[in-house]
Each structure stands twice: as structure tokens, then as C-alpha cells.
Amino acid sequence: MLETVKTSNLGYPRLGEKREWKQLLESYWRHEIDDHQFEIAAKRLRLLNLQKQLAFGVTHIPVADNSNYDHVLDTMAAFNLVPERFGSYDRPLHLSEYFAVARGTDKNVPADMTKWFNTNYHYTVPEFDHTQPRLLDNRWLRYWQEAKDALHIDGKPVILGPVSLIKLGKINGTYVTEADHINTLLDQLLPIYGEVFQQLAAAGVSWVQLDEPTLVQLTHANEVLPYQKMAAYLHRVAPTINIVLQTYFDAIDPFEAVMKMPVQAIGLDFVHDHGENLKHIQQIGFPKDKILAAGIIDGHNIWASDLREKVQLTKTLQGYAPKIWLQPSNSLLHVPITTKYEAACDDSIYHALAFADEKIKELGIIAKACNQQDVTKALTKNQQALNHLKLAPFRHHPNVKARVNALDESQFKRKSDYHTRQKIQAAALKLPFLPTTTIGSFPQSATVRAKRAAWRQGKLTDQAYDTFIASEIKRWIRLQERIGLDVLVHGEFERTDMVEYFGQKLGGFLATKNGWVQSYGSRAVRPPVIYGDVYYQEPITVDKSVYAQSLTDKPVKGMITAPLTIINWSFVRDDITRATVQNQIALALREEVLNLEQAGIKIIQVDEPALREGLPLKVRHWQAYLDAAVAAFKITTTGVQDQTQIHTHMCYSDFDDIIDTITNLDADVISIETARSRGEIIAAFEQTHYTKQIGLGVYDIHATRVPSISEIEANIQRGLQVINPKQFWVNPDCGLKTRTEEQVIIALTRLQAARDRVVLKH
Numbered sequence: 001m002l003e004t005v006k007t008s009n010l011g012y013p014r015l016g017e018k019r020e021w022k023q024l025l026e027s028y029w030r031h032e033i034d035d036h037q038f039e040i041a042a043k044r045l046r047l048l049n050l051q052k053q054l055a056f057g058v059t060h061i062p063v064a065d066n067s068n069y070d071h072v073l074d075t076m077a078a079f080n081l082v083p084e085r086f087g088s089y090d091r092p093l094h095l096s097e098y099f100a101v102a103r104g105t106d107k108n109v110p111a112d113m114t115k116w117f118n119t120n121y122h123y124t125v126p127e128f129d130h131t132q133p134r135l136l137d138n139r140w141l142r143y144w145q146e147a148k149d150a151l152h153i154d155g156k157p158v159i160l161g162p163v164s165l166i167k168l169g170k171i172n173g174t175y176v177t178e179a180d181h182i183n184t185l186l187d188q189l190l191p192i193y194g195e196v197f198q199q200l201a202a203a204g205v206s207w208v209q210l211d212e213p214t215l216v217q218l219t220h221a222n223e224v225l226p227y228q229k230m231a232a233y234l235h236r237v238a239p240t241i242n243i244v245l246q247t248y249f250d251a252i253d254p255f256e257a258v259m260k261m262p263v264q265a266i267g268l269d270f271v272h273d274h275g276e277n278l279k280h281i282q283q284i285g286f287p288k289d290k291i292l293a294a295g296i297i298d299g300h301n302i303w304a305s306d307l308r309e310k311v312q313l314t315k316t317l318q319g320y321a322p323k324i325w326l327q328p329s330n331s332l333l334h335v336p337i338t339t340k341y342e343a344a345c346d347d348s349i350y351h352a353l354a355f356a357d358e359k360i361k362e363l364g365i366i367a368k369a370c371n372q373q374d375v376t377k378a379l380t381k382n383q384q385a386l387n388h389l390k391l392a393p394f395r396h397h398p399n400v401k402a403r404v405n406a407l408d409e410s411q412f413k414r415k416s417d418y419h420t421r422q423k424i425q426a427a428a429l430k431l432p433f434l435p436t437t438t439i440g441s442f443p444q445s446a447t448v449r450a451k452r453a454a455w456r457q458g459k460l461t462d463q464a465y466d467t468f469i470a471s472e473i474k475r476w477i478r479l480q481e482r483i484g485l486d487v488l489v490h491g492e493f494e495r496t497d498m499v500e501y502f503g504q505k506l507g508g509f510l511a512t513k514n515g516w517v518q519s520y521g522s523r524a525v526r527p528p529v530i531y532g533d534v535y536y537q538e539p540i541t542v543d544k545s546v547y548a549q550s551l552t553d554k555p556v557k558g559m560i561t562a563p564l565t566i567i568n569w570s571f572v573r574d575d576i577t578r579a580t581v582q583n584q585i586a587l588a589l590r591e592e593v594l595n596l597e598q599a600g601i602k603i604i605q606v607d608e609p610a611l612r613e614g615l616p617l618k619v620r621h622w623q624a625y626l627d628a629a630v631a632a633f634k635i636t637t638t639g640v641q642d643q644t645q646i647h648t649h650m651c652y653s654d655f656d657d658i659i660d661t662i663t664n665l666d667a668d669v670i671s672i673e674t675a676r677s678r679g680e681i682i683a684a685f686e687q688t689h690y691t692k693q694i695g696l697g698v699y700d701i702h703a704t705r706v707p708s709i710s711e712i713e714a715n716i717q718r719g720l721q722v723i724n725p726k727q728f729w730v731n732p733d734c735g736l737k738t739r740t741e742e743q744v745i746i747a748l749t750r751l752q753a754a755r756d757r758v759v760l761k762h
């Protein structure tokens with residue numbers, strides 16, 4: 001006899017339907033509300049989120065998945081693990097102390113942030129250098145109690161497991177990977193997790209969701225040992241607590257070893273697992289004594305599921321695991337909240353969208369279907385919606401498909417090799433020794449933002465808005481000339497976001513009204529939706545670059561966003577391969593690059609900041625991803641003449657693993673963000689003997705403090721120890737959009753002065 005299928009959620013978006021949470025944080029930071037007012041409003045939002053899930057009929061509702069900033073930071077704060085510079089505590093941190101870690105203070109730079117696995121969410125990186133963990137605040141118990149008192153929900157506290165917490169953190173600036181370090185830290189952390197679990201047990205908590213996402217990154221069974229030790233310990237100290245050991249974002253390789261862990265349920269991703277979790281279950285089986293928490297709805301994309309297919313999958317799974325919970329594949333943190341504000345978009349798209357709320361409803365329907373309840377109507381509606389989208393004429397552009405299919409060698413290669421190009425470019429551009437430039441964007445002042453808002457609301461005409469943007473471009477061309485920079489940029493004032501802007505201009509993209517997703521802290525982004533074949537409609541950036549170039553004799557660098565960054569920061573259709581979509585984008589951008597060249601732009605930067613972060617979680621999938629990324633970049637950039645100089649820019653550290661890829665892109669110049677781990681990057685380049693031109697950022701734009709001329713000079717000198725001076729460019733390490741105008745002018749003036757000093761000494 002089959003048990004009834006239950007539903008469960010892994011985490012609910014924090015932002016609020018209308019980004020109330022964002023506004024709340026920001027008004028607190030602006031001191032418009034005090035702690036007490038903040039707490040009241042935050043509680044209201046937390047309960048609202050729970051109430052919704054209750055109304056949707058979720059059996060196991062997550063609690064403590066909420067956060068005032070980031071769940072890793074919450075864990076660090078609860079366990080006295082914030083970086084030492086922010087103090088050591090023997091009581092729960094005050095809100096202001098908590099935010100100080102996240103956002104920095106006059107005295108302290110904020111704790112490091114980095115991408116959460118392969119998502120666009122950023123977590124706070126734990127630093128384990130001076131660890132004296134102790135339990136300051138059992139937030140899991142607090143929020144469980146809150147849900148119980150206010151809504152009679154017996155919630156499922158969500159806690160980041162100790163082994164993943166350790167592996168997400170750093171010792172001495174490098175990620176914790178060594179077994180010794182992991183074990184030592186685990187021994188320190190286990191008693192604290194034990195305390196948390198015991199308190200939960202005493203309060204009567206029945207289920208805890210223990211997230212150990214790093215399990216999907218293991219290759220060998222012996223790497224499971226620390227997880228096993230952890231689970232055994234928790235089971236011993238809090239035997240009445242049922243644990244669902246939760247994984248997501250990919251399959252588990254050492255499957256058998258993980259299945260043996262002493263927990264009551266195991267959460268597996270059946271969407272982003274390349275089919276492997278199902279294969280394991282079919283070949284190895286699923287433990288009879290455990291519940292299978294099956295992640296069958298895509299928690300990382302915004303399309304409605306094929307419900308019939310999901311019912312089928314659930315039935316298949318039931319053959320191996322009679323007790324099932326149906327879940328999204330991962331926390332719904334990574335998708336927007338509700339589609340109800342998107343009704344203005346085309347009907348055939350609208351009905352095929354599913355954000356967090358719709359996904360939770362889908363789970364309910366599938367569960368009902370599996371529990372022998374009649375959901376024919378819902379299933380039919382779902383089939384119709386999917387069919388409409390599938391057949392929608394705007395989804396298919398035969399020309400685009402034909403061009404992708406017709407791609408041949410010639411579209412992946414520059415006309416000549418780098419050596420030849422370099423000579424031609426040097427003669428054409430006549431740049432000085434150690435040329436200076438910036439990465440593209442300049443500060444978007446309050447005036448820029450106000451004008452854009454007015455224009456969007458229809459209070460400013462297109463023409464007036466364009467005139468304003470032109471005046472900013474002109475002002476900044478003059479400023480750059482005055483500072484003395486060698487290669488200028490137009491400043492990107494017309495773009496709120498480097499992906500959104502291209503999404504608005506390319507065919508096949510849809511901008512959502514309210515599809516916000518948390519990126520970090522109160523920062524939210526609205527990823528465009530790629531719903532159809534992507535095509536070039538009209539020039540995107542040409543007029544701005546051409547205008548900027550008309551104002552100066554110095555070369556102005558054109559500026560576009562590359563395919564992988566566009567696709568990684570968008571929601572992508574899932575009926576054709578990503579590689580196909582990438583190549584479609586690349587072919588469209590190739591036209592833009594050629595149009596820029598045609599219009600007299602001699603240097604074109606193709607930004608690929610998100611190439612590295614899109615790396616698959618498993619190393620064995622890297623090569624395919626990187627090959628496709630290189631292909632798309634080359635399609636975009638190789639159509640130009642030898643004398644046109646192609647630049648690219650990348651953010652973030654850890655370049656060791658992709659240094660070959662960087663070489664393969666065959667860009668003439670690359671600029672790289674180095675602020676966060678200068679040493680490692682320099683070492684990486686030392687070993688490869690990179691032969692093309694490179695700008696290792698010499699001014700960390702993330703620091704609020706502007707470095708002195710000598711500091712910048714020292715950074716240049718350090719770079720010159722590993723890079724041939726003839727290949728070296730001097731530039732800040734990322735775009736300057738978020739800095740103040742005053743800061744940027746001082747910083748760039750010093751950067752220029754530092755360059756001049758180095759030149760004199762050379």
C-alpha cells in the first residue's frame with residue numbers, strides 16, 4: 001500500500017512580493033526606522049510568507065530560512081564566527097553589529113562575499129582563522145517557535161550543515177579543502193550543532209532540514225566520512241529529531257555511501273542532476289527505512305513544469321521509495337515570487353511561467369494526482385499552456401536556427417594570429433607604454449537614476465532622455481581627457497544593468513515587471529527571460545560609442561556584454577540546449593561588433609564577468625561548458641579585421657582553473673578583477689607565461705577608501721614582476737558604476753600618476 005505523497009518546500013524568497021523586505025532593510029540602514037520597528041515589520045513579512053505556504057497546503061513548511069541579509073551570515077553570527085575584526089561576542093549580535101559584518105564600517109571592510117554554488121546569489125564567506133565557536137543565538141528555535149505561536153505551524157527549521165559551512169569558508173584566505181582542516185573545524189562545530197538540535201528536540205521539533213549542498217561536489221566515498229560523522233553525532237545527541245539531509249543543484253556521485261547515513265530522509269535534486277540521481281536509484285535502490293524528499297520541480301528556472309511528466313516521474317520514484325515528499329529542486333530563493341504581476345506579457349508566455357508560488361501550487365497538484373484525487377482540470381490546463389508556448393510563432397525563427405546550424409570554422413577564428421594582429425594594432429592605435437583605461441561604467445549619480453525613472457514613467461521624452469545621456473557622455477569624455485587616460489569609454493549611463501540592457505534590445509527576450517530575485521543583501525536583480533530564438537533587431541550600443549568617439553581624438557572603447565554572461569544572468573528557455581541559445585546570442589552580438597567596427601570603433605570590449613561563476617559544480621562537466629563558452633565568445637568577436645582590438649573583462653578570483661580558457665578566448669587584451677585575491681591570480685599568470693595583453697586591476701574599486709599613488713604604483717610593480725611590461729595595461733579592477741563621482745576622479749587621477757611614475761622609472 002502506498003503512503004500518501006506529502007509536499008515540502010526548501011526555502012521561500014525573502015524579498016516580499018513588492019520588495020517590502022528590501023525597502024525595510026534600506027530604511028533601517030538610512031536610520032528611518034529603529035530596531036523595534038524593524039523587528040515588527042520583519043516578523044510581519046516572515047509570517048506572511050509562511051501563511052502563503054500554509055494556504056497552498058505545503059505539508060512541511062520551512063522555517064528559519066528567512067534572513068536579515070544572508071543565511072550563511074546568520075549561521076556565522078549565531079555561532080560567533082564573524083571575522084575577528086568585527087569582534088567576538090558572548091551574546092546575540094545586535095542588528096547593527098550584524099549589518100556591520102555584511103556591509104562594512106568606516107573602519108572595517110565588509111566580510112567577503114562570493115557566489116552561492118552556480119547561482120547568482122552571493123553568500124558571506126566564513127573565515128575560520130580565529131575560530132572560537134559558541135552558540136550565541138538559536139535562531140532556528142526562535143523562528144520555529146514564532147511560526148508555531150502565530151500560525152500553529154510545526155515548521156521544519158532549515159540549517160546549513162556544518163561540513164558545507166566549513167567548505168564554504170576560508171582559512172588564511174583559501175577555501176577549506178584539506179581533510180585535516182575539515183576534521184578539526186568539525187570537531188569544534190559539532191557540539192554547537194548538537195546544542196541547537198537538543199534545544200529543538202526539547203521544544204518538540206519533529207523535522208529539521210539539514211542542508212549539505214557540498215555533497216554533490218564529492219567524487220569518492222571516503223569524502224563522505226565527515227558528513228557521516230556529523231549525522232551520527234546529531235542522531236546520538238538528539239535522537240528524537242528527524243533529519244532530512246538535503247542536497248541540491250546536482251546529483252550525488254558517492255550515492256551508496258550517502259544513502260547509508262543515519263538520517264530519516266534524503267533530499268535529492270531530480271532536475272539539475274543530469275538524470276543521474278534517478279539512475280542511481282534504479283541501479284542501487286533507495287534505503288527502505290528513509291523518506292525520499294524528491295526535488296522534481298525546477299527551483300532555478302521560471303517555466304511551468306510539464307505536470308503529467310512529473311506525475312509519471314513521481315510514480316516511477318514510488319516504485320523505489322514508498323514514502324515520498326515532493327519538493328522544488330532547491331530553495332525558491334532563486335526565483336521570483338509570483339507571476340501575478342506579469343499578466344501584461346503575451347498570454348502564451350504568461351501561462352507558461354511559474355515563479356515560487358506557482359511552483360508550490362504545482363507540487364500540490366502533482367501530490368493530489370499521486371494520491372488518487374481528481375486533478376484532470378489542472379492537468380489539462382497545464383498541457384494547454386505548454387502547448388501554446390511550444391507552438392507560439394514568436395518562439396521560432398527559422399533564419400536563426402539555420403544560421404546556428406550553418407556555423408563553420410571560419411566564424412570561430414580571427415583572420416590572423418595574435419602576433420600578427422598585435423603589430424597591426426600597435427601601428428594603428430599608437431598607444432603609449434603601459435596604457436591606461438577603465439572597465440566601462442562610470443558612477444550612476446542620483447541625477448542619472450532620477451532621469452531614467454522619469455523617462456520610464458513617461459515624464460521625460462525619449463529625446464530629452466537621450467540628450468541627457470549624451471551630456472553625461474560628453475562630460476565624462478572631457479573628464480577622462482583631463483585625467484589623461486589613454487583609452488576612453490562612454491560610461492554606460494544608459495544601462496541599469498549590463499544584461500537587462502541587452503535583453504531589452506535583442507529579439508527573443510522578455511523583461512519581467514516584477515521578477516525580482518535576491519542577488520545579495522537587499523540587492524535584487526530582474527533577470528530577463530529568454531523565451532524564443534534570439535536575434536539582432538537593430539544596433540544596440542553603436543550610437544553611444546560613435547557619439548563618444550566623435551568628441552575625442554583618443555580611442556573610445558566600445559562596450560558590450562558577452563553571451564555567457566547574458567545567459568548566466570537570464571532565465572533561459574529549456575526546450576533547446578543552452579549551447580544553442582548561447583550561439584544564437586553570439587550570432588546576434590557578432591552583428592553588433594561588426595556594426596561598431598564599421599562605425600569606426602577601433603577597440604571593442606566584450607565583457608564576460610560571469611563566465612567563471614557559471615562553471616558546473618562537477619569538474620567532469622567543466623570542459624563541455626568551457627568549450628561552449630569559448631565558442632560563443634569567438635562567434636561574437638572573430639568577425640573583425642586584424643586592426644580591431646578585442647578586449648574582454650572578467651570579475652572574481654580563482655582563475656587557476658580556467659586560465660586555458662582565458663587563453664583560448666583569443667582576446668587581444670583581458671582585464672581581470674584581482675582585488676580579492678591578488679596573490680593567487682598573479683601566481684596563476686606567472687605559471688602560464690601569458691602572451692597576450694592584460695590589465696590586472698591595480699585599484700580595488702570595492703574598497704570605499706581610495707588608495708594612494710604609491711599603493712597603486714606598488715600594485716603595478718607587483719604585476720610587472722609576472723607580466724612582461726609590453727603586455728601590461730593599467731586599469732581599475734572593475735566597473736566604477738557604484739562609486740561616487742568624487743572618488744572616481746581622485747582614484748583615476750592617482751592611477752594615471754602612478755602609471756607615469758612607473759614609466760619614468762622604467
Ligand code: GLN
Binds near residue numbers: 498559734735736
Ligand atoms: N563594463 C562593465 C562595467 O564597467 C563590466 C561590469 C562587470 O565587470 N561586472 O560596469
Ligand code: ZN
Binds near residue numbers: 439733734735
Ligand atoms: Zn568586473
